[in-house]
Amino acid sequence: MRIVLASDHRGVELKEFLKKSLLQAGHTVEDVGTFGTEPVDYPLFARKAVELIRRGEAERGILICGTGIGMSIAANRQKGIRAALVQDTFSAAQSRRHLDANVLVLGGMIVGKELAEEIVRVWLETPFEGGRHERRIRLIEEACGRQNH
Numbered sequence: 001m002r003i004v005l006a007s008d009h010r011g012v013e014l015k016e017f018l019k020k021s022l023l024q025a026g027h028t029v030e031d032v033g034t035f036g037t038e039p040v041d042y043p044l045f046a047r048k049a050v051e052l053i054r055r056g057e058a059e060r061g062i063l064i065c066g067t068g069i070g071m072s073i074a075a076n077r078q079k080g081i082r083a084a085l086v087q088d089t090f091s092a093a094q095s096r097r098h099l100d101a102n103v104l105v106l107g108g109m110i111v112g113k114e115l116a117e118e119i120v121r122v123w124l125e126t127p128f129e130g131g132r133h134e135r136r137i138r139l140i141e142e143a144c145g146r147q148n149h
Contacts (some may be wrong), residue, residue: 069107
């Protein structure tokens, strides 16, 4: 799977850890930064990542900032993006089953490396159920004045 990664300075350590794990699992990874611990503005990196998804250059994205909240808000402002802020494997699975989330958001200061790795694995492996959930996604998009696809 083609996956885009992005983080701010608070999420760079977890991003680097997950990048290695994803590459070892055979995924294609595009890392759009940041690459150091100097403070940066997370919305810029969220935008870089979601643009690749919107253009079809990545199938899914993983964003990481300190709590995940800022990246989640920034990503969800973009048309066609369904970003889920996740801190456990059940929520990871549900975000895929029911919401067809195409972006996973993690808090680098909240979720430990081993749990994050398991969350990512579950999120990538869980399929979208479709059915009534497709209608609900359309309702969300319509309420926001956006088209899903």
